[in-house]
Amino acid sequence: MxxxxxxxxxxxxxxxxxxPNKTLLDTPHSLAFHDIRPQAPVHVLVIPKGPYVNFDHxxxxxxDAEIVDFTRAVGEVCRLTATCPGDGDGGYRLISxxxxxxxxxxxxxxxxxxxxxxxxxxxxxxx
Ligand code: AMP
Numbered sequence: 001m002x003x004x005x006x007x008x009x010x011x012x013x014x015x016x017x018x019x020p021n022k023t024l025l026d027t028p029h030s031l032a033f034h035d036i037r038p039q040a041p042v043h044v045l046v047i048p049k050g051p052y053v054n055f056d057h058x059x060x061x062x063x064d065a066e067i068v069d070f071t072r073a074v075g076e077v078c079r080l081t082a083t084c085p086g087d088g089d090g091g092y093r094l095i096s097x098x099x100x101x102x103x104x105x106x107x108x109x110x111x112x113x114x115x116x117x118x119x120x121x122x123x124x125x126x127x
Contacts, residue, residue, distance in 0.1 A: 003057040011047050011108035024080060029066045030073035032113075041116025042081045042092070046074045052109045054098035077113045093119050 025032040035043040052058040092115035
């Protein structure tokens with residue numbers, strides 16, 4: 001099934017400079033900024049600058065340079081926010097929601113970097 005990218009999604013508009021953001025990191029192929037509705041003391045979103053809907057789209061169609069840049073950007077955000085294991089209160093969680101099952105709100109690939117407190121169970125427990 002082909003991936004369909006909506007260029008009017010809010011992260012595309014942030015990348016075009018149409019909407020402000022609180023940038024933490026800007027690299028040739030990636031942008032990291034603070035989530036507007038933080039769910040934890042640390043809540044940063046890392047996005048590729050290219051038009052990718054979700055992680056499986058990105059992994060299939062992005063160039064090696066984009067994939068390396070994005071992977072390094074996510075790691076750098078973990079370091080910048082001082083949430084890495086071994087760094088005091090260490091630990092973090094990476095989440096990338098996709099589609100209906102993942103309850104994805106914005107259809108542009110993003111990784112949530114969450115930390116700064118103990119985050120509890122990974123997902124709501126399935127009964
Ligand atoms: P998801 O449900 O994984 O698609 O998450 C989308 C995230 O984008 C949510 O955590 C929102 O709070 C966040 N968000 C939406 N609009 C903005 C914005 N303008 N700036 C920063 N974060 C945003």
